[in-house]
Amino acid sequence: MIKSQHILIIGTVWPEPNSSAAGSRILQLIDIFLKLQWKITFASAASDSEFAFDVQKLGIEKVRIELNNKSFDDFISTLNPTIVIFDRFMMEEQFGWRVAENAPDALRILDTIDLHCLRKARQLAFKQKRSFVEQDLFSDISKREIASILRCDCSLIISDFEMRLLNNYFKIDTSLIHYIPFIFDPIDDVNISNWPSFENRTNFITIGNFIHEPNWNAVQYLKEEIWPMIRKQLADAELHVYGAYASQKVTELNNLKDGFIIKGRAEDAMQVVRNAKVCLAPLRIGAGIKGKLVEAMHCGTPSVTSDIGSEGMHGDFDWNGIIANSSEEIANAAVKLYTDVSLWKKSQRNGINLINQFYSREKFELEFIDTILSIQQNIKKHRHKNFIGAMLMHHTISGTKYMAKWIEEKNK
Numbered sequence: 123m124i125k126s127q128h129i130l131i132i133g134t135v136w137p138e139p140n141s142s143a144a145g146s147r148i149l150q151l152i153d154i155f156l157k158l159q160w161k162i163t164f165a166s167a168a169s170d171s172e173f174a175f176d177v178q179k180l181g182i183e184k185v186r187i188e189l190n191n192k193s194f195d196d197f198i199s200t201l202n203p204t205i206v207i208f209d210r211f212m213m214e215e216q217f218g219w220r221v222a223e224n225a226p227d228a229l230r231i232l233d234t235i236d237l238h239c240l241r242k243a244r245q246l247a248f249k250q251k252r253s254f255v256e257q258d259l260f261s262d263i264s265k266r267e268i269a270s271i272l273r274c275d276c277s278l279i280i281s282d283f284e285m286r287l288l289n290n291y292f293k294i295d296t297s298l299i300h301y302i303p304f305i306f307d308p309i310d311d312v313n314i315s316n317w318p319s320f321e322n323r324t325n326f327i328t329i330g331n332f333i334h335e336p337n338w339n340a341v342q343y344l345k346e347e348i349w350p351m352i353r354k355q356l357a358d359a360e361l362h363v364y365g366a367y368a369s370q371k372v373t374e375l376n377n378l379k380d381g382f383i384i385k386g387r388a389e390d391a392m393q394v395v396r397n398a399k400v401c402l403a404p405l406r407i408g409a410g411i412k413g414k415l416v417e418a419m420h421c422g423t424p425s426v427t428s429d430i431g432s433e434g435m436h437g438d439f440d441w442n443g444i445i446a447n448s449s450e451e452i453a454n455a456a457v458k459l460y461t462d463v464s465l466w467k468k469s470q471r472n473g474i475n476l477i478n479q480f481y482s483r484e485k486f487e488l489e490f491i492d493t494i495l496s497i498q499q500n501i502k503k504h505r506h507k508n509f510i511g512a513m514l515m516h517h518t519i520s521g522t523k524y525m526a527k528w529i530e531e532k533n534k
Contacts, residue, residue, distance in 0.1 A: 124158055124491070124495065125495070126159070126160060126161070127155070127158075127160040127161070127204045127205055128160070128161040128162075128163070128201070128202070128203045128204050128205070129155055129160055129161065129162045129163070129203060129204070129205045129206075129207060130162075130163045130165060130198065130201060130203035130205070130206045130207070130228075131148065131151075131152070131162065131163070131164045131165070131206075131207045131209060132165050132166065132187070132206065132207070132208050132209060132213045132217050133148065133164060133165065133166040133168065133209040133213070134166070134168065134209050134210045134212060134213055135166060135168040135171070135174075136164075136166055136168055136170060136171060136174035136175070136177075137149055137164075137174060137175045137177065138171060138173045138174055138175065138366070139175055140173060140366070140387075140388075140391060141173055141331050141366040141367070141387075142331045142334065142366070142413070143235075143304075143410075143411070143412065143413025143414075143416075144209075144210075144235045145175065146304070146413055147233070147235060147280065147304065148209060148233065149175065150304065150305055151207070151233065151278075152164075152177070152180065152182070154487050154490065154491070156180060156181075157487075158491070162177075162180075162181075162182045162183070163182065163183040163184075163185055163201060163203065164177045164182050164183070164184055164185070165184075165185040165186070165187045165197075166186065166187065167186070167187050167188055167189050167216075173366065173387075185197070187217075189216055190216075190526045190529040190530050190533065191530055191533075192527075192530065194217060194220050195220055195223070195224045198220065198221060198224045198225050199224045199225065201225075202225060202228075203225060203228050204227075204228055204229065204498070205228060205229045205231060205494065205498070206221050206225065206228045206229070206230050206231065207231045207232075207233055208230070208231070208232045208233065208270075208274070209233055209235070210232075210233070210234065210235055210238070211232060211234065211238065211266065211267045211270035211271070214230075214232050214270040214273065214274060215266065215270060216526075218230065218270070218273055218274070218515075218518070219515065219518050222515055227501070229275050229276070229494060229497060229498045229501065230273070230274045230275045230276075231274060231275065231276050231277070231278065231494065232270055232271060232274040232276075232277040232278065233277075233278045234267075234271070234277055234278060234279055234280070234284075235280065235410060236280060236281065236284070236408075236409040236410020236411070237267065237279075237281075237284045237287065237288075237409050237410065238263060238267055238409075239259055239261060239263045239264035239267045239268070240259065240284065240287065240409040241336065241407065241408055241409035241410070242261070242263050243258035243259050243261060243264070244258075244407040244408065244409070244430070245335060245336075245407045246258065248339070248406055248407050256291060259291065259292075264292075268288075268292050268294070269514050269518075271288070271294060271298065271299065272294070272298065272508065272510050272511040272514050273511050273514050273515045273518065274298070274511070275298075275497055275501065275504060275505065275508075276298060276299070276300055276493065276494060276497055277298060277299050277300070278299075278300055278302050278490075279299050279300065279301050279302070280301075280302065280303050280304070280410050280411050280434075281303065281409070281410050281411055281433065281434030281435075282301055282303075282434050282437065283433050283434035284409065284410065284434060285299060285301045295507075295508070297504070297507065297508075298508060298511070300489075300490065300493050300494075302486050302489070302490050303411055303434075303480070303481055303486065304411055304413070304416050304481055305481055305482070305483040305486045305487060306416075306420065306477050306481045306482075306483055307483055308477065308478040308482070309420070309474045309477050309478060314422065314474070317396060317421065317422035318396065318397060320399070320463050320466050320467065323397060323398060323399040323423075324360075324397075324398075324399060325359060325360045325361070325362055325398055325399060326352070326359060326360070326361045326362070326398060326399065326400050326401070326402050326456065326460070327361070327362050327363075327364065327394060327395060327398035327400070327401050327402070327423070328340065328341065328344060328361065328362075328363050328364070328401065328402045328403060328414075329363075329364040329365055329388065329391060329394070329395065329401070329414050329417075330364075330365050330403075330413075330414050331365055331366045331367060332365045332366065332367050332368050332369065332372050333366075333367045335407065336405050336406075336407045336408035337365060338372070339405075339406055339407055340403060340404050340405050340406065341363060341365075341372070341375070343404050343406060343449070344361065344363075344382075344402060344404060345375050345382060347449040348402070348404055348449050348452050348453050348456070349361055349380070349381075349382055349453075350380075351449065351450065351453035351454075352453050352456050352457060353380060353381060355453075355457045356457060356460065356461075358381075359381060359460065360381040360382075360383055361381060361382050361383065361402065362383050362385050362394070362398065363375070363382070363383065363384050363385060364385045364386065364387070364388040364391070364394060365386070365387070366386075366387045367387075368384060368386045368387070372384060373386075391417065392417065392420070392421055395414075395417055395418055395421040395423050396421040396422065396423065398423055399423070399460055399466070400423065400424055400425065400426060400443070400456060400459050400460050400466075401414065401415070401418040401423050401424070401425040401426070401443075402425070402426055402427075402452075402456060403415055403425060403426070403427040403428075403431045404426070404427065404428055404431070404449075404452050405427060405428050405430045405431040406428065406430065407430065408430055408431070409433075410434070411434060411435055412427075412431055412435065415427060415431060415432070415435060415442070416435070416477075416481065418442065418473070419442045419473035419474070419476055419477050420473075420477060422470050422473065422474075423470075423473075424442055424443035424444075424459055424466055424469035424470055424473065425441075425442055425443040425469075426443050426444050426445075426446060426452055426455045426456045426459060427441075427443070427445060428445065428446065428447050428452070429445060429447055431445075432445050435476075435480075436476055436480060437480055439472065439475060439476050439479065439480055440472040440475075441469070441472060442469055442470070442472050442473030442476060443455075443459055443469040443472075443473075444456075444458070444459055444469070
């Protein structure tokens, strides 16, 4: 019998599964814990959002906490969780030392979501109009993120590419990082029977939170270079652009005449993706696993994306569509996938295989629980082996602690 646990999740924001892949990710982890009937408390210093998922519906305690305030020390001492999960490294920076001081026996887990240092390095290289090189990872944000990973007992990594990067480039010991991608139940014949056929689908779709820079960059790329080439070959086709938090600069791209249509937030993202014929995700920057592309697989919608878009998402399995990189290659791939029914159906089958094999819930759930319980049972030995992490925590407590106390006094 698995020992009961009390988990505290410290969220950067309240989960918004319909707005971002990060929101879906944290709810997948929550679902694993709830199946084991573990108690969960979700805490965040963020403001409420009208689009946030109500975690209380799942029987989860919701608590608002404050940054740079000793009230958190009293809160966690009273709560006395057995496991603390930090939602992104910024939360570990803010609260990790407080957890270490006031709940020293709690297992500290960092859910990276994606490697922010990788995404930011690629973004900087793109703005400087040059190719990304590994040396770009030698940055302040890398030092912060890697330090956070080292201070924690275990960090959850969503991409196998990022696992290799952490192990080979940053020399992170494999005992400190655990690979767990998005996880899903298998797609069965009942699911497939509910999908519209090739003949009953129309239009292209792209979808993604507009405040996430890789998504906005991809929409601009589509507007300026890719979509005009597609329209030359498919004069009646439309591209429906969905995403949460569409600003004025986004809505100004709307052009009915050219078939480039800004739709904004999708009330039911799965429904609009399911009705589209092809999903476009020409990502030039980014990291981690892209929720829109997994969602497309789940809807039986083939996709066209780039090497960065597909990175860490399919292993040795065939892609759910076509991977291309130049604007001309992407446009031609989009037209081919949109018009070739046999290629489209083969791509759809590839997506089913990816969900059922590469993102198997059954496989990754068991591995995840086994890992955290094993670390928990040998926590002292595990921490003794991580001297660099202990050293970083010592200096963090010495430095960050007193900066936080200074801010706290200043706020008074």
